[in-house]
Amino acid sequence: MIDVQQVSRYFGDVAAVNDISFKVEKGEIVGFLGPNAAGKTTAMRVLTTYLPATSGTATVAGFDVHEQSMEVRKRIGYLPENPPLYQDMRVRDYLEFVAKIKGVAPADRHKAVDEAMDKAAIGDVSGRVIKYLSKGYKQRVGLAQALVHNPEVLILDEPTVRLDPNQIIEVRQLIKSLAGNHTIILSTHILPEVSMTCERVVIINKGVIVAEDTTEGLTKKHAGATRLTVSVDAPLQAVMEKIGAVRGVTKVEKTSGDHTTVFVESDKEVEIRPEVAQVLVANGWPLYELKAEDVSLEDVFLHLTTQEEGPVE
Amino acid sequence: MRNFLAIYQREVKSYFSSPIAYVVIGLFLILAGIFFYLIISNFMQMCMRVDMMAQQYRMAPQKMNVNLMAIRPIMHNLSLFALFFLPLVTMRLYSDEKRTGTIELLMTSPVTNLQAILGKFFAAATLYLVMLGGTFLYIIFLFLYGNPEVGPIFTAYLGLLLLGLCYIAFGVFFSTLTDNQIIAAVSTFVFILFFWAIGWVSGFVSPSLGETLSSFSLIEHFDDFAKGVLDTKHIVYYISFIFMGLFLSFVSIESTRWRGR
The missing domain is CATH 3.30.70.100 (Alpha-Beta Plaits)
Structure with missing residues (x-):
């Protein structure tokens, strides 16, 4: 589903991501783990077509992220580190807008928005203006935004940040329930999150992949x-x-x-x-x-x- | 087309669901109204003086042209007010998306950059049309109490529209360059002012250079419209200017991806 081959991305002389390669199979949940500034966000931005790679190729659902970026964009839901919310819009209007630009057919739009709000449990704030929502709700609206067009691939940059413990558990369960139908990459620096939600872990440090395995495999291999x-x-x-x-x-x-x-x-x-x-x-x-x-x-x-x-x- | 409409509708809604549209339109119309009043009062005084002189010397009173002596300066005023207000309308178009991070949504959705730019451009243009539409009210008064010609008024509004679209096109461009709205507005203002005043130096340089420079001037091209002259060279100039602004916006947005900022 996702195939990354020797991707590098430089900002000036600095390599934010240096020659990384990995694959994600359909229906898998893969965790990107790494300290701050390790290159997680940059790697995700390359996959979402937001940033072009300096070198290397990446394909999502069989489409090249650079050459066929519009096809890739139709198939991904992306929750960036800061949820991309238009602060002066109402939740429902915002999700309708996202559904529209993601290419959801007019007839299905209403239902798609309802479903996304249901999954993210934000039905009770659908008429509220986004800027007046709490951080937790904003994060969940961001999540709903990524889900609204029912994408094949979900790319979530720190999806549980800003949530309270109960919400974190809910969102983790939501993410787990999405696996199978969706292929999910999520980044985090919270370690228990990875062992709880992900089947496989890719550990990134200073722009390179330092380990890639199942969570059990990793602990076994590096036990020492x-x-x-x-x-x-x-x-x-x-x-x-x-x-x-x-x-x-x-x-x-x-x-x-x-x-x-x-x-x-x-x-x-x-x-x-x-x-x-x-x-x-x-x-x-x-x-x-x-x-x-x-x-x-x-x-x-x-x-x-x-x-x-x-x-x- | 669907994407263009989605972006366009969102931007228009955003203008009219926030105070921006009302403050900009309202203050623009107040300012235009004050100057309309001053210019018309001045014109009336002149008419009265001419009448009195005619009576004194027992001559037929001279005809005063309301198009030339009142409407033309009013249109010039509007073109200046648009210069003050339009950078404030366009400054948020991309800057705000950059600041809040919604640009990431826009640029990872199946929307081309051209669709997004045009959507934003026409949204600002719509707000400008409403601003201009409000000034019709003043012109209606002239028709009630006088008999101005319609043709020059039409060309003047066409000129104002084209001129305003030039401001907006470059407003979009400067907005793509920064995530700071103030910087976007000030750069637009200064840039447009530069192209506004570039013809003023023509008196101090060689005639050929002066002519070249004034042919670049935004306002030199406007004067014919205000006078009622419709000349394709002016229309071509304005449309090129608009295209240039939109093209630079496009290049800027495309290169943002490569620069990663």
Whole structure:
């Protein structure tokens, strides 16, 4: 559905996006993840035909974003970072206008606007002037604007920013429910959002893609080490010695806890939990806790965007 | 056509659903009305003086031409007021879209830049037509109390329309250059004023240069319209000027994408 091949975009000498390539299949939800100024918005603007790429090609629904931009534009719904709202219009009039310029047939326009307002849950403000709406409502009007012509592809730049927690949950559910019929790219710097809504993640940093995988795949691949927290009722010195002797363990250190609690790190390929348990049982120490710590997407993100310079593979 | 109409209707609605249209039209008509009154009073005084002189010397009173002595200066006044007001009408057309980010909606919708520019241009032109239409009221009074010729009035309004469209075309252009409405308005004003006054230097330079310069002047071309002369060279000049403004707007919007600002 979306195919980006070696796209770069320069502003003067600065590359906002440098040689990125990725594909999105029909019906997928893909998250663009990256710190501020990583190039997420620029990449999306290239896809929406707002900005031409300096080099490289991108196609959306089989149409080149530069050569056949009008065809692409008919098939995308785009919510920019700042929702593009005409402040002095009423919500309904605004959506009718958007439906008109997006090419919705006059006969279907009324229904299309109703449906979009329904999906974005803004039916109760349809007669209000946009500038008097709260930020959350404005954001949702922006979302309705992207949906009004029922586009094949949705490109959402930080769709949940400015919303309150309840609304964030609603919008995430809305986005998930749209997958399947729509292909969705959304950008965010909120990490839980990606693991909750997206099937696949593209992490961008300084204009290059540093990782691209499913959320589970990413956390697995970049886990580095397996970490265990072990809490037993036994002398610290003995515990550290015995656990340290287990094959694969690379580090044992004391951490705080009610009992004798240690923090164990091991090579990522080796599963040490059974052996550690055995050691404890063999010594007759009462075990209170044996917990493997998950490496969160957050750790992966920090790891990728603060240390790596080039693509990780 | 549908896209053009969508943009056009939105812009017209936006003018008339905000105070802009009413303030601009109202103040324009007040100002035009005051000057209409002053010019007509002046004309009446002159008529009376001529009458008295005729009686004194026992001659037939001289005929006074209301078209030449009242309507022509009124039309010149209107052309100047339009210069003050139209930059205020056009300044928001693109600047505001840039400032609020709605330009992103416009430029990612299946609307060509030409459709958008023309939609905005004609929306501003519509507002200008309403402004001009209001001044008919003053002219009607002249018909009630005098007998002016219709032809010169028609050509004068045609001239005013073409002149105003020149202002608007370049107003659109300067509005595409910046997201600041004040800058857009001031640049339009100064640019138009420059082309307005360019003929004034003709007295100080060589005759051939002077003639060339005054043939570029917006107002030199207007005088014939105000006098009642319809000359294709003036019409061609104004239409070229309008095309130039719209063409530059188009180039500017297209290049915005490349510059990314």
